[in-house]
Amino acid sequence: MRSQVFVNHAHVFPASINATGTIERLLKLMDACGIEQAVCFAPFTYQLVGTGIEANRWLKKELSARSRLVGFGTLDLTRDDVRDQVHRIAELGFRGIKMHPNAQQFDILSPAAMDAYAAAQELKLFITFHSGVHHYRIAHYRVLKFDEVAWHFPNLRFSLEHVGGWAFFHEAVAVISNNIPFPPVPGRRCMVYGGLTSVFTAHYNRFWHMPRQRMLELIAQVGADQLIFGLDFPYNLEENTNIGLRCIEELDLDERHRDLILGGNLREALGLH
Numbered sequence: 001m002r003s004q005v006f007v008n009h010a011h012v013f014p015a016s017i018n019a020t021g022t023i024e025r026l027l028k029l030m031d032a033c034g035i036e037q038a039v040c041f042a043p044f045t046y047q048l049v050g051t052g053i054e055a056n057r058w059l060k061k062e063l064s065a066r067s068r069l070v071g072f073g074t075l076d077l078t079r080d081d082v083r084d085q086v087h088r089i090a091e092l093g094f095r096g097i098k099m100h101p102n103a104q105q106f107d108i109l110s111p112a113a114m115d116a117y118a119a120a121q122e123l124k125l126f127i128t129f130h131s132g133v134h135h136y137r138i139a140h141y142r143v144l145k146f147d148e149v150a151w152h153f154p155n156l157r158f159s160l161e162h163v164g165g166w167a168f169f170h171e172a173v174a175v176i177s178n179n180i181p182f183p184p185v186p187g188r189r190c191m192v193y194g195g196l197t198s199v200f201t202a203h204y205n206r207f208w209h210m211p212r213q214r215m216l217e218l219i220a221q222v223g224a225d226q227l228i229f230g231l232d233f234p235y236n237l238e239e240n241t242n243i244g245l246r247c248i249e250e251l252d253l254d255e256r257h258r259d260l261i262l263g264g265n266l267r268e269a270l271g272l273h
Contacts, residue, residue, distance in 0.1 A: 005034060005037075008266055009041070012040045025234065026040060032238050034245075039071075073088075073097055083118070083119045099129050100130040103134065108145040128161060131162055144174065147178055155191065158192060173194075175192055176226055193265065196230060198232040224253060225265060226265070
């Protein structure tokens, strides 16, 4: 029995940009799949060129009467006011930022990106990163670079969505494992999470697929308390979402660990518990 499922990683758009990626369509999927709450991302700047729409303000307005949805803002790293953009995201009441090194074409350790991380850490914003192959210069998004992010910003909470994908899975596990306090420190937890997003369907995206045995290995290595279930809406709809939810249920985890993956960890990371 699922209890109050809270999921990450929904891309939402104005209907004029993507008619299958609207907030109304997301809510329909959530109802169909038994999902209580979801984090949704503002569109990236390049997706709104020529529309006159400002992504973060659009999302804030759309979420004003939708308590089931939690907003994450996006940044334009080509501008010279990155820190100010992060501050505006916090002022809008968003809990985090979505950053995609591949789609947005930036180096994970570029000065602009590092400015964003510094401001996000200061403001206690969560960052959801894409990690894994996505047709951009591997030198700019090599997953091991995220360990440098964790090193320089030890209080920044962030997720590696797709857990590095098939190609960089072990690098993602290395980054998460390397930041789990050892020996354990009371009150101190690992700030790096693995995002279980688009990893359940080999027929849909083989680049990020994680078969059952790999999922069990991931849990054994980093623990269920470092994992967060994600949708990747609208690229995954009801069928793929239900496959993912069933995969988690069929891992035969105890109820506490399953509930952590399906919402508990995300609530804690966002300060919503």
